[in-house]
Amino acid sequence: xxxxxxxxxxxxxxxxxxxxxxxxxxxxxxxxxxxxxxxxxxxxxxxxxxxxxxxxxxxxxxxxxxxxxxxxxxxxxxxxxxxxxxxxxxxxxxxxxxxxxxxxxxxxxxxxxxxxxxxxxxxxxxxxxxxxxxxxxxxxxxxxxxxxxxxxxxxxxxxxxxxxxxxxxxxxxxxxxxxxxxxxxxxxxxxxxxxxxxxxxxxxxxxxxxxxxxxxxxxxxxxxxxxxxxxxxxxxxxxxxxxxxxxxxxxxxxxxxxxxxxxxxxxxxxxxxxxxxxxxxxxxxxxxxxxxxxxxxxxxxxxxxxxxxxxxxxxxxxxxxxxxxxxxxxxxxxxxxxxxxxxxxxxxxxxxxxxxxxxxxxxxxxx
Amino acid sequence: xxxxxxxxxxxxxxxxxxxxxxxxxxxxxxxxxxxxxxxxxxxxxxxxxxxxxxxxxxxxxxxxxxxxxxxxxxxxxxxxxxxxxxxxxxxxxxxxxxxxxxxxxxxxxxxxx
Numbered sequence: 001x002x003x004x005x006x007x008x009x010x011x012x013x014x015x016x017x018x019x020x021x022x023x024x025x026x027x028x029x030x031x032x033x034x035x036x037x038x039x040x041x042x043x044x045x046x047x048x049x050x051x052x053x054x055x056x057x058x059x060x061x062x063x064x065x066x067x068x069x070x071x072x073x074x075x076x077x078x079x080x081x082x083x084x085x086x087x088x089x090x091x092x093x094x095x096x097x098x099x100x101x102x103x104x105x106x107x108x109x110x111x112x113x114x115x116x117x118x119x120x121x122x123x124x125x126x127x128x129x130x131x132x133x134x135x136x137x138x139x140x141x142x143x144x145x146x147x148x149x150x151x152x153x154x155x156x157x158x159x160x161x162x163x164x165x166x167x168x169x170x171x172x173x174x175x176x177x178x179x180x181x182x183x184x185x186x187x188x189x190x191x192x193x194x195x196x197x198x199x200x201x202x203x204x205x206x207x208x209x210x211x212x213x214x215x216x217x218x219x220x221x222x223x224x225x226x227x228x229x230x231x232x233x234x235x236x237x238x239x240x241x242x243x244x245x246x247x248x249x250x251x252x253x254x255x256x257x258x259x260x261x262x263x264x265x266x267x268x269x270x271x272x273x274x275x276x277x278x279x280x281x282x283x284x285x286x287x288x289x290x291x292x293x294x295x296x297x298x299x300x301x302x303x304x305x306x307x308x309x310x311x312x313x314x315x316x317x318x319x320x321x322x323x324x325x326x327x328x329x330x331x332x333x334x335x336x337x338x339x340x341x342x343x344x345x346x347x348x349x350x351x352x353x354x355x356x357x358x359x360x361x362x363x364x365x366x367x
Numbered sequence: 368x369x370x371x372x373x374x375x376x377x378x379x380x381x382x383x384x385x386x387x388x389x390x391x392x393x394x395x396x397x398x399x400x401x402x403x404x405x406x407x408x409x410x411x412x413x414x415x416x417x418x419x420x421x422x423x424x425x426x427x428x429x430x431x432x433x434x435x436x437x438x439x440x441x442x443x444x445x446x447x448x449x450x451x452x453x454x455x456x457x458x459x460x461x462x463x464x465x466x467x468x469x470x471x472x473x474x475x476x477x478x479x480x
Contacts, residue, residue, distance in 0.1 A: 048463070049436055049459065049462075049463050049464070050459065050460050050462075050463055072451065072456060072457070072460070073436070073440055073451060075440075075441075091456070092451055092452040092453070092456055093441070093452065120452065145374065145375055146375055146377055225441075273426060290428075291426075291428075291429060311429055311430065311433055312428035312429050312430075312433050312434060314437060329437070330428060330433040330434055330436075330437055331430075331432075331433035331464070331465075331466055332463070332464040332466070332467065350464070351463055351464070352463030352464050353433070353435070353436050353463065353464050353465055353466075354436075355436030355437055355439075355440040356436070356437055356440040356441050356443075
């Protein structure tokens with residue numbers, strides 16, 4: 001363009017200057033539209049107190065929306081595959097809401113609690129088509145003289161009609177759900193990992209964690225509260241265990257590959273307290289956080305770098321290109337770190353604290 | 368106590384405990400630990416709020432106010448902070464950010480109706 005303008009300026013006098021000015025104005029008005037077509041949308045959502053969801057634009061690293069929902073303390077969240085809706089549990093995990101992202105409002109509350117019961121939802125997943133949600137529910141029947149705890153269950157919820165279908169009962173302790181990318185298995189992560197076939201309505205396999213009791217390997221303790229795996233397809237959690245022979249405490253990353261359903265316990269050495277992990281899109285690095293941001297080389301299976309965080313953080317997500325890690329939770333900020341230098345590059349203020357909430361990214365193909 | 372008799376399983380277990388006998392060993396009756404499974408609240412007095420596992424404070428969340436909702440959400444530390452699942456859902460409605468708005472937190476007396 002610069003070359004053409006120069007050519008126009010030399011060609012003749014004032015008339016061509018006016019044409020050049022018009023051309024520049026036209027180019028300026030065109031540039032943002034061109035930029036929008038070539039830059040993929042990069043949106044993130046995190047819940048904050050007392051009852052809102054914050055939207056972060058990862059292209060500009062700015063807060064672009066704060067959506068008030070009907071219930072308190074947003075917890076589990078999943079985007080619909082097309083990115084148009086965000087499903088979130090709230091109000092002490094008793095409520096499931098559907099939020100319209102573009103209109104910035106809670107559009108629907110699913111009425112799920114059976115009469116005479118109290119219900120809490122621990123774990124939320126959505127299928128690839130986006131028409132079925134899966135929730136893990138804990139029901140308590142409110143009898144006249146006692147609260148009767150019913151077996152935990154996994155339900156499907158039809159997004160359009162709200163119809164509930166009981167899939168299977170699961171053992172106590174499940175905290176999170178995730179769907180494998182082929183939609184064939186629902187991963188229920190609790191004290192152990194349960195593979196659920198939603199079509200057949202049964203548990204088809206178990207990967208022992210807390211029930212692991214081998215002569216050379218102790219139980220695996222992992223906190224499945226903060227899960228995000230959209231970028232890499234790997235649901236990774238920090239885990240802690242004790243070597244039964246040496247009696248040494250050990251930590252590592254428990255990595256569930258949602259494209260294959262395979263688990264990998266990656267032992268990393270003496271414990272570093274961590275709340276959550278985010279795996280980079282290229283799966284070569286992962287970042288754990290709590291009081292430090294810990295970079296792990298997934299290929300060499302070792303801790304590479306560690307930096308102190310500004311304050312405790314619960315949860316993180318990562319940009320599509322893997323160059324920025326967004327850390328949040330536990331105080332009203334989102335801190336953005338450059339993964340190459342592990343330095344803090346930007347701080348965004350929030351109007352409320354993110355408590356025990358997930359930090360989700362818009363699905364890759366969503367617009 | 369001789370004029371009082373248990374009417375349900377929970378009361379019978381309670382009476383057994385008073386008599387020094389172990390309660391019914393049914394795994395389904397046990398209160399779940401802190402792996403996110405709770406009926407409302409469980410009573411846990413583990414260190415982790417006042418002190419870390421070594422008895423110090425360096426392993427705690429920093430600053431301590433930042434961890435307030437991490438501890439009250441889902442009833443993680445019900446002995447130390449009010450729980451939001453069962454008993455005190457709106458106790459922090461006026462305190463969006465604990466570090467900044469802690470003066471707006473309600474004081475709670477569990478014994479008052």
